[in-house]
Structure formats: structure tokens, C-alpha cells
Amino acid sequence: MDHIHLKVQTSVVTPSDNLTLGIETSCDETAAAVVRGGREILSNVVATQDDLHAVFGGVVPEIASRRHTEVVTMIVDKALREAQVALADIDLVAATQGPGLVGSLLVGVSAAKGIAISYGLPLVGVNHLEGHVMSNFVAPPGQPPPAQELFPTLCLLASGGHTSLILMNWFGHYKLLGETRDDAAGEALDKAARLLDLGYPGGPAIEQAAAGGDPQAIPLPRPRIEGSLDFSFSGLKTALARHVDEHGVSGTGNVADLAASFQEAVVDTLTRNVAAAVQQHRVKQVIMAGGVAANQALRRSLTALGRSRGTPVAYPPLELCTDNAAMVAAAGYFTVQREGPSDLAMDVFSSLPLTH
Numbered sequence: 540m541d542h543i544h545l546k547v548q549t550s551v552v553t554p555s556d557n558l559t560l561g562i563e564t565s566c567d568e569t570a571a572a573v574v575r576g577g578r579e580i581l582s583n584v585v586a587t588q589d590d591l592h593a594v595f596g597g598v599v600p601e602i603a604s605r606r607h608t609e610v611v612t613m614i615v616d617k618a619l620r621e622a623q624v625a626l627a628d629i630d631l632v633a634a635t636q637g638p639g640l641v642g643s644l645l646v647g648v649s650a651a652k653g654i655a656i657s658y659g660l661p662l663v664g665v666n667h668l669e670g671h672v673m674s675n676f677v678a679p680p681g682q683p684p685p686a687q688e689l690f691p692t693l694c695l696l697a698s699g700g701h702t703s704l705i706l707m708n709w710f711g712h713y714k715l716l717g718e719t720r721d722d723a724a725g726e727a728l729d730k731a732a733r734l735l736d737l738g739y740p741g742g743p744a745i746e747q748a749a750a751g752g753d754p755q756a757i758p759l760p761r762p763r764i765e766g767s768l769d770f771s772f773s774g775l776k777t778a779l780a781r782h783v784d785e786h787g788v789s790g791t792g793n794v795a796d797l798a799a800s801f802q803e804a805v806v807d808t809l810t811r812n813v814a815a816a817v818q819q820h821r822v823k824q825v826i827m828a829g830g831v832a833a834n835q836a837l838r839r840s841l842t843a844l845g846r847s848r849g850t851p852v853a854y855p856p857l858e859l860c861t862d863n864a865a866m867v868a869a870a871g872y873f874t875v876q877r878e879g880p881s882d883l884a885m886d887v888f889s890s891l892p893l894t895h
């Protein structure tokens with residue numbers, strides 16, 4: 540492990556740069572980032588804990604928070620170094636306040652409070668879901684962000700903990716159009732991967748295994764909830780489990796077909812509700828966010844939908860789809876502008892709705 544040091548460094552930024560230090564520890568990634576003016580990513584450091592949790596087939600909260608505690612200072616230091624700034628240059632500290640694992644959130648929020656108090660900086664608590672949305676509106680200096688400022692924008696947020704359709708009327712103004720009634724899309728992929736013995740995290744494992752498979756090989760349902768934009772994935776997972784129970788898994792060819800069929804069913808289910816929401820709400824743009832937005836089949840499906848409707852579709856680069864702190868810094872910057880800073884006594888929340 541690197542030596543931990545938070546030292547004053549030579550800075551290349553000017554006092555008007557409006558630098559936000561973002562800290563994200565809501566689940567099993569320890570992340571820190573420096574973002575200029577809410578939009579330009581100067582650094583984005585993520586330490587994943589996948590190796591620690593893989594053996595358990597899912598995140599173990601106690602192990603996650605302990606690891607966050609061990610590395611958070613070093614990750615913040617690395618983000619500052621990569622951005623070539625010092626804590627003394629920072630204007631705002633943003634940390635994910637929820638939703639997430641309470642023990643994990645507490646580590647990031649406590650680190651942020653410590654920095655805010657020591658340097659006399661404003662602190663802001665960020666909604667992790669808003670962070671994911673904002674990952675479409677940030678980019679490294681000189682590069683355009685993935686999404687345009689076209690509103691209303693529809694965001695499909697699909698991760699391990701959430702599957703939501705969010706109507707965004709402006710930064711900070713969100714309406715929840717639909718969400719999952721049971722498993723999240725990423726959770727369904729993780730459970731399917733476990734059933735097929737493909738390892739954790741399941742989404743990338745399913746995607747990789749599906750590459751050589753036939754998505755039409757196994758008939759699986761496309762669960763729908765009549766008259767609603769909500770999702771349900773638990774029946775799909777049960778259908779796969781039943782198929783595996785009845786027919787077993789035989790050889791890599793069969794695993795590939797099962798993975799491809801399951802992935803296709805998830806992608807179809809997500810795409811169908813996005814198509815309905817685009818139509819019902821006359822959206823000007825569709826954006827994707829969350830770990831499942833890293834999935835190429837989903838990206839292709841929504842891009843094709845957008846082309847057929849004449850609606851632009853955007854998604855963040857892979858490293859911004861999964862949990863990161865650049866999105867938290869960006870969301871923090873906009874949150875402070877509309878609500879002011881948070882109280883230094885701010886708490887963390889396992890669930891926190893997006894209600895603006």
C-alpha cells in the first residue's frame with residue numbers, strides 16, 4: 540500500500556477555478572475526484588474491492604466499510620495529486636450521503652467532514668442517484684460531455700441497487716417515472732451469473748459469456764407491469780433458475796446461450812419501458828447511467844431505439860458508468876448552487892429518494 544500523505548503541493552490552478560473534491564463510498568468502491576466548475580474532470584480515482592467480495596458472491600457490508608477506512612485517505616491524496624492541486628485549492632467538498640450501505644457511506648462522509656472542518660470549506664451531501672445522472676454531463680478538459688443540455692432528458696439508471704426511469708427537466712429537477720418493484724437489473728444479472736457459476740460482479744461476466752451465445756436459444760419472459768413504467772426482474776431470474784433446474788447446464792456453448800438469452804431478456808425489458816417513456820413524455824434526449832449502462836448490448840439497443848425515434852442517446856464512458864467520485868463532485872457542485880451547503884452534522888441514509 541502507498542504511504543499515506545496529505546501534503547501541500549504545487550498548484551497549477553487559479554483561485555477562480557471552483558474546484559470540487561468528490562468522495563464516493565456508498566458501496567464497495569472507494570473513490571475520490573477533483574472536478575472544475577462542476578463539469579471538467581481533473582482527476583477520477585477509483586479503488587475497487589471486487590477481489591475482496593468475489594469469494595462471497597456479493598458485497599459484504601462489514602468488509603466494505605473496513606476497506607474504505609483503510610484506503611480513503613490515500614485515494615483522496617491520489618486524486619489531488621493527479622489533478623495537480625492541493626487541499627488548500629479546493630473550494631467545496633462533496634460526499635455521497637445516500638442511498639447506500641450506511642457503514643460505507645459513513646466513512647466517506649466522515650472523511651469529507653474532516654477535510655471541510657480542517658480547511659474551512661463548505662460541505663455538501665450528494666444523492667448517489669443524482670451522481671449517476673450527472674456522469675453524463677462531465678468530461679476531461681477540452682472534451683465534450685456525453686450528453687447535451689437538452690431537456691426534458693430521460694435517464695435510464697440501471698445499477699446493482701437501482702433500476703429507475705428519471706425525467707430530468709434541468710440539473711437538480713427530477714421526476715421518477717418508474718422503478719423496479721423487486722430486483723434491480725444489475726442484481727438480476729449478478730444472480731444469473733451466480734446461477735451459471737460465472738463469478739462476481741455478474742454483469743460483465745454475463746456480457747463476456749454471452750458473446751459466443753445465441754440470444755434466442757432459451758425462451759425467457761419479458762416481465763411487464765401493465766399501465767406502469769415500473770420494472771420487475773425477479774420472475775426472469777426465477778425462469779432462468781427453473782430452466783437450469785430442469786435442463787442443467789452442459790458445456791460452455793450452453794452457458795453462452797443461457798447468458799445471451801438472459802442478457803437479451805434484461806435488455807428488451809429495459810428498452811421497452813424506455814421506448815414507452817420517450818413516447819409518453821416527449822423527451823428530447825435519452826441518457827444512460829449506472830453499472831448496467833456499461834453493457835454493450837443495452838447501449839446498442841437504446842441507440843437503435845433513439846435512431847428510430849430521432850432522439851439522441853448518450854451514455855458515459857465505462858469508467859463513469861460504475862461508481863466513481865467525478866459524478867459525485869459534479870452533483871455536489873449543482874446541489875450547492877440550488878440548496879446551499881449541507882450542515883456539518885449531516886447524516887447518511889440507506890435510502891434517499893430523488894425528489895426535486
Ligand code: KG4
Pocket residue numbers: 566697698699700701724725726728729740741742743746829830831832833834835860861862
Ligand atoms: O453503478 P454500480 O457500479 O454500483 C451500484 O450503484 O450498484 O453498478 C454495479 C452493477 C452490478 O450489478 C454489475 O453486475 C453491473 O452493474 N454491471 C454490468 C456491467 N458492468 C457492471 N451489467 C451489465 N453489463 C456490464 N458490462
Ligand code: ZN
Pocket residue numbers: 667671698829830861862
Ligand atoms: Zn451506483
